[in-house]
Amino acid sequence: MAILDYIVSLGASVMMPIIITLFGLLLGAKFSKAIRSGLTVGIGFIGLNLVIGLLMNNLGPASQKMVERLGLSLTVIDVGWPAAAAISFASVVGAIMIPIGLGINILMLITKQTRTVNIDIWNFWHFAFTGALVAAATNSIAWGVFASAINMVIVMYLADWTAPGVEEYNGLPGVSLPHGFSAAYVPIALVINKLIDMIPGIKNIKADPETLQKRFGIFEEPMIIGSILGLAIGAFAGYDFKAILNLGVTMGAVLILIPKMAAMLMEGLLPISDAAQEFIEKRFKNAGKVYIGLDSAVAIGHPACMSASLVLVPVTILLAAVIPGNKVLPFADLAVLPFMLCMVIPVTKGNVFRTFIIGFLMVASGLLIATNMAPLHTQLAINANFQMPEGATQIASICDGANPLTWVLLQISKFKMIGAAILCAIVVGMAFLNQKIRKAQDVKAEN
Known part of the structure; x- marks a missing residue:
């Protein structure tokens, strides 16, 4: 535990090169190749985190x-994911989650229940x-x-x-992206996307970046979209002209x-991914493809993800003001909305319109979920000696x-033995469904 705690405390930019280098060596890669891949991944993570x-x-x-301009006075303050992560690892469950998580991953790999080697140890905090x-x-611990x-x-x-869609x-x-926050929205996105397919006219709206760029030209290039949305958000925030x-x-x-x-991170990861695939093919027949599990930040x-997310920022604030029963004031975690939508992209095939609709519904329901879980969230924060924000009676977070x-999982677990049976x-x-999906993916890969 002391060793694992020390490695995690190094941060992703240091931890990832170490893990990637060791992983490459275990797969039989030369030291020079393994260390180069590890450092390239680390540099990629540093660059990604900077952006x-x-x-x-x-x-x-x-x-x-924008929140201040609307004068919202909701009693549950969104304190952001860093506080949630700190609260998680400060708990007894958090203290033992890393070895448990590693054990689960190894067991699932051995039993062919997963193709993912999850090296995103830091994000075990979600679990x-x-x-x-x-x-x-x-x-009960x-x-x-x-x-x-x-x-x-x-x-x-x-x-x-979702890994094939993430690839494409x-x-x-x-x-693959075994991220506890981002992956949670995939089932919801699948259901809503199917419902959209049933609506005449709406289902035919094509709004993927390529189609939009052909129709609107320069105005649908990513940097133009980002700039326009940034200007709009600055105006809504009441910034002066220079700040806008x-x-x-x-x-x-x-x-x-x-x-x-x-892309730079992927440059370092690809040699290790190829080595892992070669290693599996040599030693385990019919094992199929292997994925490296990373933070959904990549x-x-x-x-489509960033465009829908930026539009959702002011929309989320407005939803917080008008949804009956909501007590959460969106604040620190408004900037994590892209993490909510990034794994929706393979479901919608990059359709900006569908991604926004799904995001809208997820945010609306998420505010009520956060309101419902706020008392327990606050209790955990107090137990971890978290400093409550001034004027807040309870805290929450979007992530x-x-x-x-x-x-x-929380609601089902309250029933204890009955809940355990349900889970x-x-x-x-899911295990039975997984076997069918694996076979379908293998057949598609062979063809």
């Missing part, structure tokens, strides 16, 4: 200004968050650990099933730079406080 930091440091304050909530609700384990298994399945639409070959222009250029830069940083740069999968039945059902 995401640029996004959050500029979009976050603008969003907060720990679920477990910490369940432990507090049931007054054991039930919390069980819920966090079930959460990870479900997310691993979702990561596998997000341009990430050999990568600055936000516009910054958002345009973000839409260009995120994919470029993700996928948020898709133009993971509005996570629908976390909420469902086991869900996992068994």
Whole structure:
């Protein structure tokens, strides 16, 4: 545990090169190739985090200004994902989630229940968050650990099933996204997308970036979209002319730079991904393709994801003001909306219109989920000695406080033995479905 805690404390930009280098050596790669891949991935993560930091440091304050201008006085404050992550790892469940998560991944690989080697250890906090909530609700650490384990298994399945789409639409070959927040919205997106397919006229709306660019020319290029939306957000925030222009250029830069940083990360990852595939093919017959599990940050740069997310920022604030029963004031986590939508892109095939509609419905329901989970969220924060914001009676977050999968697992777990039976039945059902999906993917790959 001390070793694992130390590695995680190094941060993703240091932890990832170490893991990638060791992984490459275990797969039989030469040291020079392994260390080069590891460092390239680390540099890619640093670049990606710098751009995401640029996004959050500029979009976050603008969003907060919009909240202030509307004069919203909701009692549950969105304190953001960093606080949620810290609260998660401060819990007993969080303290043991990393070794449990690694064990689950290894077991699923051995039993051919996953194709993903999940090296995104830092984001195990999403599973720990679920477990910490369940432990507090049931007054049982054991039930919390069980819920966090079930959460990870479900997310691993979702990561596998969406991986081909992530490869095609997000341009990430050999990568899956076992991210506890992003993956949770995939089932909802599938249902809503099917419903849209049933609506005459609406179902025929083509709004993928390529189609829009042909129709609208330069105005649908990513940097132009980002700049226009940035200017609009700056205006809604009440910024002066200089600040509006600055936000516009910054958002345009973000839409260009995120994919470029993700491409550099992929440059380092591809040799290791190829080595992993070769290793599996030599030693395990009929094992099929293997994916490297990464943070969904590598996928948020898709133009459809960023366009829909930026439009959703002011929409989310308006929804918070008008939805009956909502008590959450969106604040710190407004800049994480791209993480909510990045795994929706393969479902909608990059359709901006559909992505926005799905995002709209997910945000609306998410605010109510966050309101419902706020008392437990606040209890965990107090237990972790978190400093409550001035004027707040309770706290929440969009990530993971509005996570629908976390909420469902929490509600089912409250029934303890009956809930455990239901969750086991869900996992068994997904395991059978997984075998069918694996076979279909293998047949498609052979053809």
